Amino acid sequence: MIEVEALAKRYGSFPAVNNLSFSVGPGEVLGLVGPNGAGKTTTLRCLAGIIPPTEGVIRIAGHDMTHSPIEAKRALAFLPDEPRLFEYLTVRQHLAFVARIYGIAEYKPLGEELLEELELIDKADQLPGELSRGMRQKLVIACGLLHAPRVIFFDEPLTGLDPLGIRRMKDSILRRAQQGAAIVLSSHLLHLLEEVCSHVLILKKGEKVAGGTLAEVAARFSGGETHVSLEEVFIRATQ
């Protein structure tokens, strides 16, 4: 579903991401971790087609992001950590706008369902400025999921959510994966990754340090110990 081969992204002479290869299959949840400045967000933005990679190939649902960006983007959703919304569109109008962009003829029942699920139904006619940060984040999620994407990128998905919202977000991620979506999520919250990820990719200074299933990565850095937490693995891998 997501295939990345030798991805590189340079800003001038600065290599933000270098020679990165991995793949995420349907139903898999890949946790992208690394210290600050490791290249996580740059990687996600390349995968989502926001910025062009300097080198490498990205395929989303079989479509090459460089040569068939429209088809690739039609299959994906990118949910950034900071809610990006249109100031003068209400919650419901946001859904109408996104539906038109993706050409979703019967979006209304699905939209209402999402608003219900994300507890936004009471705020449906309010502008983003009237919503709390958590609500705005939920609206971004509703917009992202409206076209039933097969590939979803989450950048710090729990930012600004309350405990109930966090629980629902975790459930939502797992449910989408069970339904066959390929998910990549970038987060510093390692306990979240342990709970929802099937795979993990550790980056450091733009390069892949380790990758594979949680068990594989843990085994590599456990040094013979048992029950090594992801936090410990992360520290060992990035030091």
Next chain:
Amino acid sequence: MISALLYLRLTSLSNQILTRVRRLRQPKYLLGAIAGAAYIYFFLIRRFTHASAGSPFGPGTAAVMAILFLSGLAILRIAVAWLAPARAPAFRYSEAEIAFLFPAPLSRRTLIHYRLLSSQFAILFSAFLVALVSGQASISDSAAASGAITGSTVTKVAIKVIGWWILFSTFSLHLSATSLTLARLRDRGARIVRWRAAALAVILLYVGALVGAAVSSGRSPEASTFEDVNGLVAFVRANLETGLLGWLLLPFKVATGPFLATNTGEFFLSLGPALLLLVIHYLWVVRVEYAFEEGSIASAERAGASARSLAGSLDGGPVPLETRDPAYPPVPAKDRPVREPFRLAPVGRPETAFLWKNILSLQNSLATRRVALTALAIVAWIAILGERFLHSRHSGPKEALLPCGICALAAFYILLLGPQLIRQDLRNDLHNADLLKTYPLRGWQVAVGELLAPTLFLSGALWVTILVPAFLLDAQIVPWMTVSFRLVSATCLGLIAPAVCVIQLLVPNMLMILFPGWYQASRTRGGGIEMMGQRMIFVFGQLIIAILALGPALLAAALLIFASKWLIGTVAAVVLATLAVLAILGGEAAVGVWVLGDRFEKFDLSSELKP
């Protein structure tokens, strides 16, 4: 404690300067700095070191008018501060200042001192700049002849800068004190309407007394008064010393004393009362007991959210959370939802969705008072210019010519200023660029969609300015304005109007995409010399590109009409020229939209907006 705060300000300032110096390694900032420095040298410093004779911006009517205009504006601002106090807080702090200073063991008075101290940097810089711009610091024979300050250049500059500094500081303190006082009254449950009514009555009474005293004094300015700044200064001084008028203007007389001083002795004599007035204002500010913190926090949150929305999450790292402490007041929603312009069907051209979205945004923006006031000012300005133009050039049936002249001027201003005022296109969505780029759309589709709403709006306005003359002008007024000619001309111009609007809108959008750092700089306050230069380059660049884009079409139209009207008649020649213009402008617009979309697909705001 103040020393720590002073350290913060000075260190921040020096680091800011260092950052800007380092940024000059980027050619575009270097170019901007050169342009800004050249402007400052040729238009300010050079005037300072050379006599002002021959300088188009030297002391003269323009400078006098500028001073009068600014004085009027200042008085108006004070009146507005009392009659319609802004929602803005008395003191503005950044989010970082709030995070560090508000929980710190600092008294409210120390926080005020810090704010006042911070504002002094800007006030001092402004005083120096205005002293140069107003020509007051220049050495000229006329200044010496009219009894202006004698002494070394440095003394003259210092005296005038101090004069302006006292004026600006007193003005700034007055506004802060007014804001605090009114907020405190409101907090205490005072009936603010009564206070405003009382303030209005006092202001009207004061203005009435001023006018009465000025009329009874029999002093009226002669034409020569306005020929140079010193003549005006002398006139103002003379009026300030008159009996009743002098008393009525005493606060202004005291505040402007050092500024209006003609010699060093007089300057030092007037310095005492002026400083006393300044101190009184300062005491007024620090003694008003009002919890300004809430307003300052809300204001900082709004400013922070706005800045984050543009550049926040684009630096490759997570954005700091908006820590909405329960003690902090929520940011008030400034707008309400508006009625949808039309029903957006879920299936169809995606560009229509952008049109729909941007019309919604436009409707909301147009509802703001600022735009309404700007529109009113433009209409008034056009009316005055139109009336003057027609009054001076025609003696015929003015009833029809007046609205036609106004329409011509309006069309000019719509094309010139419209794209700057109506920004509901890519410029308005710069902060949402990442989101737009994840949509399954080609860049040109996004560009077309984004340009639709402002094009529609500006074209509609242009069509009005075309239709009015088409109805009013007839063969009785202008012999060759036959019915067929009017009909055809109006139709042709109506067809051309959207293409011209697209070109005009493409220019600022393209500049924004090509130079997002510059564009952002042009929308933010301050920014130093390189930013000033960049803004100038931006404006001039826009003008030149627009001329280059429209030039070929106009030339082709003129040549075609000239060459063909003898053969096929004027009406047919106009139609032919219109087709040529549409072909050229349409081609330019298509290429422009394609390039804009292509650049939009490729550009990366995160790397562009890094300092």
